[in-house]
Amino acid sequence: MTPGVTVQAIAATDPHVLDRVDAVLARMTPAEKEALIRCDFGALTHLGIPALTMVDASAGLRGEQNVTAFPVPLAQAATFDEDLARRIGVAIGTEGRAKGYNNLLGPTIDVTRTWHFGRQAESLGEDPLLAGRLGAALTTGMQSRQIIATVKHFAAYTQEAHRFFTDTLVSDRALHEVYQAPFRRVIAAAPATSVMMAYPKINGTFATENPALFDDVKNRLGLQGYTVPDFWAGADQVAAARAGMDLAGLGPGGVRLAPGALTDGAIPATRLHDAARRILITMFANGLVDHPVPAPAQDVSTPEHKSLAHEAALASTVLLVNRSSALPLPAGLKTLAVIGPAGPDALTGVAGSTYVDPGTWTTP
Template identity: 40%
Template sequence: MDYDDLIDRLGLAAKIRLLTGADMWSLPPLPEIGLERLVMSDGPIGVRGEQWSSADPSIALPSPSAMAATWDVELIRRAGLLLAQEARRKGVHVLLAPTLNLHRSPLGGRHFECFSEDPHLAGEIGAAYVEGVQEGGVATTPKHFVANDFETDRFTVDVRVSERALREVYLRPFERVVGAGAWGVMTAYNAVNGTTMTEHADLVNGVLKGEWGFDGFVVSDWTAVRTTEAAAMGGTDVAMPGPASPWGERLEAAVREGRVPESMIDDRVRRILRLAERVGALGGDRRPAPPPIDGVALAREVATRGFTLLANDGVLPLREAGTIAVIGSAAAEARVMGGGSAQVFPDRVVSPLRGLGERAEVRYALGTDPRVRLAPIARPARAEFLDGQGRVLAERALAGTEARWLGQLPPGVDGDRLKAVRLSTAYTPEVSGGHELSVAGVGAFTLTVDGGIVFDEIVEPEGGDPAAAFLSPPERRVGVPMTAGRTYELAVTHPAGMFGGMPFVSFTLGHADPTPGEEELIARAVSAAADSDVAVVVVGTTPEVESEGFDRTGLGLPGRQDELVRAVAAANPRTVVVVNAGSPVELPWAGDVAAVLLTWFPGQEAGAALADVLFGDTEPGGRLPTTWPGRLEDAPVVNVTPVDGAVAYEEEVFVGYRAWERSGRAPAYWFGHGLGYTTWSYDSIAAEGTTVSVAVTNTGARPGREVVQLYVADGADRRLAGFDVVEADPGQTVIATVFLDERAFQTWSGGWRTVRGEHTLEASHHVADPRLSIIVKI
């Protein structure tokens, strides 16, 4: 297609209009050249679409840290194809994913949305994700370019990092996905070495578009473009959202006055037209439809492949079902995804309690409830959109009591007449006593029970991150007596707000049953465990611990969960602890329980996948994509708190396991660790050029899966250079093949330099467990 001819047909105003969002999620159409509206949507575990609401459900895959725990590029490519299928079903052209930032510090609050601490693993999994989505005809925007590895002051922080560390660590995953053909990249909020990333000409124009030859489009993180000329000269192509932005008329004036070359505008338009042609929004949609994928089955498969067995005394797999005590708040209401822009609304969630209950006799006990906020009511609800006189403009059915619309109202709702939203549901309690109701949101709220007002206040925002008002708003509670079996009509009314000229609705109606108190809850859990053949305790983090918008202050499990685990383990030696967290937590009781299984944030099929693994239908296939500290104070790289507006990456390239090995301290579990239900021998290793072959044998009694990891070991410094996933029947020998790229033997010193001489390659079960080695000469 002749993009230059299309550009020549556009005036300057039309070209510049194309560089800013028409609304929260789209770029404007230009019918005069056959360009359709281009729609973007958040990911990365599903495709939300323009309606951030349970009225428009989405498949919810496991979190990116769980995806990386599979170490299975073909599986993640299939997951990408599923996401493309979901995107096309929802009319989405661009998926705002994957997140390629690294687990630099265990305190990073958004690490569940990132793949790994290791740049090679992050790059390989990220490339598979990109290839799968784009094979389905939908664009990706790997993000956040670059060094956006923590959340504290993320809008303004300046990351001070050496050129070597940038090249070898933080830029490397982006270089890999650009090589895999990514059609987009998203620039971050933060600055790098004094320059905001949306204005960073050296990294965006120089490295990304110039050195790497990236021909896609560069979109800003939402509201990250804050200047006219600096951002225009810095390489960012599209400022989102819109229509209000520092570009528009101001950028047009800058071009007409010669302060910004029009050739730069033309290059941006060319990139958008190329994107539009790739996704079928220019000159007609000619993308072939990808083959249909069963999203529920694939979500379950990815979950089991990512589940990581940290410890097991032989209790797993469960050979006899018997009676299982299922304990913990996350057992009944699993946390299947992280908070923030990664959130979607699946049309079903299988809890651990439900999944195990379908396979065995279970006894449930709450044990303790670490949640700071009350959970939404998981019952059918209704949202009514009201005008200034309280008349209903439109209604929408919801799957639960969570109302959320940002930038886009449901079809048929007149935004000019909309003044308030009323969220209501009918609730029938199972127990009598003092129940708690809550509203979570910012602004004025009126909560009624059977028409009577029980709460009528204005809730002020907290903290300095403007996204927190939407992603993690403050909560207010009120006690309400209720009688079991009686149905109550609950309703919350909230004024409809605006954000940047766009509609903004975000609030939740929460509920909690009466509680006998923590001591009694733990005692009931201990009793259930003592009377059962096996106890399964599900522990995990809460949305106040892991979410977008803030970092963590520690690695301890919230509430009294550690105490609960110890008490249950004392009552039943066959205690299995399931850890429902997106990134590391301290496990001080790990040596006192029979097994520890990490499920990450496992997606909508959590409980079904858990049953598959606990009962041995499939192995827990995961290997740690990040090192797991025993205690926060042992971690060699921790700091995420800016000093005078900056965070210095003083550790240079020594991040993750490389930092641990350099420190001389041992973590609880090393990078790459994970157990299966069989055993393996590593028999031989051979190298021919940069192709390495490793023979391994399944020495156990059942089929199994092994991730053969290859490290380049230069003295005490090990670096992951490649990996391969193999499967074998009992007694079978298979060959793992690893293809090494040139970066495995290169370092950055003003340019890439190959380190000549002899290098030791180690075939390992995990980074600190080498099984075989060979010396190669480069």
């Protein structure tokens, strides 16, 4: 573990935030704490707790139109530019709030270990150091707009085949020095962010139900915010909450936890309290309580954001071999053949979390 990371994380939350969180918790019943964990925000309006509104946001806002489509994260990583990543984070955070969201599901900082990984375009590449530094820049940029980032996926998520039940066998050293390393840097920079737990089993136990992983992310890495499962992840949501899961999501088969599932001794009262506290810390620290999201706007893309996407696309272009000094193109060039899907076509991301449809396109 990087020396000083845990100390930095513990010292990073404003005592004023903690005082406000504890004041709200003092008014909450166990049933209300459970409602917060289950995302039953309608039962909490009298406490001033806002509903979480989530959207995938690795390269822009998935499922929306009239938004900016940024280059996929793998292309962002190819820029090696932390300031550019921070500005992209600010832009996505700005558009997310304008569309009525207060929780961005991104950035994705899974370490790409094989080209067979179906979500590699959503990751920040194969280098844990690079993924951590760019992930930190994206996260702090997003959260500067009074919005929560959810960094994903913790941890050792490296394949899509059988992702819901595969068992990833990994040594402690590789787990901590490779797969968790990007999260260490992000959490050091933004301890009150949130972290999404991965789909697979890790050494025999689902990541969502793995006490050792929760100990790593909260105690070794210093996360003060909440953990949340990937959608439909794991096998037992009560076991997940007992192990350290803070925010309940859609369980196996899309089933939500029923009211009362986490009370009456199902999980220790201290665990219930800790989960609710972490959710509230993340909300207060990132301004969700003091800055409610506006009514969704129809068009949130701007010329500045489109220019930023263009800048990132240029910066991400990598020349592997400059055969026969083909570049730069000669000044007197009259014609140029563009071969492949690069003329009137536009590809933004792949199916899934990185796909963004802005509605209108500027093609190569």
